[in-house]
Amino acid sequence: MSVSQRAHRRRATENDRHELELHPDGTARIRALDFSQPTKFTTELRRRIARALDMFSESLGAWLAGELKAEVDVTLTDISQHSWAAAKAQLPADSIAVAVHADAVERPMLMSVELPLVLQALECLLGGEAKNAPTERHLTEVDWVLTRGVLDSVVNQLSGAWQDLGGTVLHRGELDLEGDAGVLTPVGEPTLSVALETKIDELSTTLVLLIPWGAIEPFTESIRGSGREPRADPLGAGALRRSVAGAQVLLRAEVGSLQMPIERMLSLGPGALLALEQRAEDGVLLFAEGVSLGRGRPGCSGLRRAVKLSSAGDTPVRADTYAKLGRRELERARAHLDRTREMPESSAILGSIFVRVWVELGRTYLPLGQALELAQGAVVELDQPAEEPVELFANGLCFANGSLVVTSDGAWGVQVGQLLH
Numbered sequence: 311m312s313v314s315q316r317a318h319r320r321r322a323t324e325n326d327r328h329e330l331e332l333h334p335d336g337t338a339r340i341r342a343l344d345f346s347q348p349t350k351f352t353t354e355l356r357r358r359i360a361r362a363l364d365m366f367s368e369s370l371g372a373w374l375a376g377e378l379k380a381e382v383d384v385t386l387t388d389i390s391q392h393s394w395a396a397a398k399a400q401l402p403a404d405s406i407a408v409a410v411h412a413d414a415v416e417r418p419m420l421m422s423v424e425l426p427l428v429l430q431a432l433e434c435l436l437g438g439e440a441k442n443a444p445t446e447r448h449l450t451e452v453d454w455v456l457t458r459g460v461l462d463s464v465v466n467q468l469s470g471a472w473q474d475l476g477g478t479v480l481h482r483g484e485l486d487l488e489g490d491a492g493v494l495t496p497v498g499e500p501t502l503s504v505a506l507e508t509k510i511d512e513l514s515t516t517l518v519l520l521i522p523w524g525a526i527e528p529f530t531e532s533i534r535g536s537g538r539e540p541r542a543d544p545l546g547a548g549a550l551r552r553s554v555a556g557a558q559v560l561l562r563a564e565v566g567s568l569q570m571p572i573e574r575m576l577s578l579g580p581g582a583l584l585a586l587e588q589r590a591e592d593g594v595l596l597f598a599e600g601v602s603l604g605r606g607r608p609g610c611s612g613l614r615r616a617v618k619l620s621s622a623g624d625t626p627v628r629a630d631t632y633a634k635l636g637r638r639e640l641e642r643a644r645a646h647l648d649r650t651r652e653m654p655e656s657s658a659i660l661g662s663i664f665v666r667v668w669v670e671l672g673r674t675y676l677p678l679g680q681a682l683e684l685a686q687g688a689v690v691e692l693d694q695p696a697e698e699p700v701e702l703f704a705n706g707l708c709f710a711n712g713s714l715v716v717t718s719d720g721a722w723g724v725q726v727g728q729l730l731h
Contacts, residue, residue, distance in 0.1 A: 350500035350523045351391045353683045358533050359475065359502065359521075360389050366471035367506055373467055377460075378434035380511050387516075388505040390687055395497035397520050398490070404446065407491040408461055409483030410519075412472065417524030418483060420493040423461070427508055427515035431460050440510040449487075461485065468519075476532025495522045502526075558675045563608070563617045563692060564595045565700065565714060566722040567630075567668035572643055575665055575704050578726050583715070584702070586669065586722040593620055594671055595627070596690060598681045602627040608671050608714070610696035615672045617690045632666045635705035665704045669714070669724050672700075699727050 351359075363386050371384035392400075401407075401422045408421040426445050433443035435456055449457065462482050469480035484492040495501070502521040507514055526533070566586030578584060593605045596617055604622035608615070672692030684690065699711035702724060712727040 349391075351502050353680075353685055353688060355530065355533060356389055356391070356502065357685075359504075359526075360386060362471040362475050363389070363504060363506075363519075365474070366468055369470065370464060370467045370506075371508075373463060374431070374508075374510070377463070378431060378440075378510065380434050380440055381509075383509045384517075385507045385509075386504065387507045389502065391500055391502050393497065394495045394499045394501045394520070394522055397501040397503040400503065401518060401520075402516065405518075406457070406461075406485055406487055407489060407493075408465075408485045409491040409493050410465055410468070411481045411483045412525065413478035413481075415478060415525055415528055417495065417522050418493050419522065419525050420491060420495075420520040421461075421464075422518040422520070423464075424515040424517070425487075426513075427510070427517065428457055428460070430510045430513060430515070432456055434510065435460075440513050458482075458485070464517075476529040477526070495524070499523055557678045559599050559678050559681055560673060561603070561676055561681060561690060561692075562597050562673040563606070563615075563671035563690070564597060564629075565608070565669040565671055565724075566594075567666055569664050569666055572663045572665050572704075575667055575709075576644055578702075578710065578729075580726055580728060582726045583717075584667070584712075584724045584726060585717050586724070588722050589720050590716040590722050591720065593617075596684075597629055598676075598678075600629040602629075603681065603684055604686075606690070611689055611691045613696055615692045615694045615696050615698075617671065617692070619684060619686055619688045619690070622684055622686045622688070630666055632705045635665060635707040637707065640704075640707060640709060667702060667704050669712075669722070670701050670703060671714070700724060702726070 367384040367386050371382050374380075374384070375382040398420075402424055404425045405422045406425060406428060408423060410419040410421050412418070426443070428449075429443040429445070429447065430440040432453055434440055465480050465482040472478075472480050500523040504519040504521065506517045506519070508517055509515075566588030568587045593607050594617060595605055596603045596619065602624070603626075604619045604624060606617035606619040606621075608617060610616055672694035674691065674693045676690075700714050701708050702710040702712060708730060710726050710729050712724040715723045715725055717723045
């Protein structure tokens with residue numbers, strides 16, 4: 311495991327520790343994770359860039375294998391967007407920073423190459439084997455000459471993929487060990503971080519490319535149009551698909567649910583703890599018009615609640631069907647419950663009627679086409695403010711709100727706050 315991978319895993323573990331805030335009653339209140347991130351790089355844009363960089367990975371691996379006389383495998387392992395400052399903060403300390411310039415584009419990119427990768431390449435170029443390379447050492451003038459040659463070739467390989475996307479020719483710029491290679495970018499600029507795992511004789515290291523929005527904005531339309539072949543559409547099928555893709559669909563983030571007698575549901579009052587059947591470690595389920603799109607982790611994006619998808623390729627699940635419960639029916643049931651306190655023999659009626667109770671993190675609307683393109687890692691921002699309570703539903707009717715908690719046995723739960731009339 312590389313230094314950057316160990317650091318990433320350590321940061322993830324630390325984040326997981328701070329998701330929950332333990333309370334004396336054995337529950338753990340949820341502390342929202344902040345999923346704030348730029349959204350300039352759309353899902354489709356990232357997909358097309360990833361496709362081009364997959365080809366770059368293959369060509370770079372083949373070139374390095376021939377040049378180093380070793381077994382080399384280069385794989386795209388991650389592509390995600392952050393602010394420039396956040397993306398740069400994730401770069402490993404033991405790496406060489408390389409500026410990558412494009413013709414006629416003012417904003418350069420930044421490539422980060424882990425030092426062990428360079429040392430392994432140097433060992434092979436000098437007739438040795440990658441496994442004999444030290445993990446760190448001072449680079450001599452000869453080392454730097456060879457390193458510049460390798461990095462020039464890496465940038466040349468990248469240039470081919472970049473031009474396939476519609477960009478211009480790339481050139482290697484300044485490089486250094488302790489700085490940013492002269493790449494000055496506003497700290498808040500949306501940035502795409504691309505991680506490539508490089509294995510030389512099974513020794514794994516990482517190469518990271520940071521692509522600020524300004525480096526790609528001049529030809530984003532070209533990227534979006536790449537790979538599209540205009541076809542005759544005499545029956546208007548394409549227009550129909552575009553129209554359907556633009557239709558707004560309801561997305562709702564369901565935390566968990568359970569079936570219960572309506573008598574028990576009506577007995578829930580402020581302060582009551584309702585334990586759900588689903589485990590907190592499984593996250594929440596995102597539904598689009600009653601069909602699941604995937605699971606994710608609850609958190610916030612800026613001032614609004616959000617879900618970050620952790621899985622999006624699972625077999626779709628349909629939401630349970632139920633008889634709709636209206637406000638009037640709820641009031642009649644409450645009145646009946648009040649009467650049964652005086653006539654216990656009538657309580658059997660409410661005890662035999664079951665309702666489905668579930669908890670929602672929030673809702674939003676998205677175009678159908680955009681909803682179907684949601685992939686792992688995507689952040690779905692909901693309409694609910696981050697500080698608002700979650701809502702409890704019974705057969706489609708919102709009847710209460712409360713605070714999301716994790717019970718002592720790891721299940722989702724809700725501390726009821728207020729009944730809604």
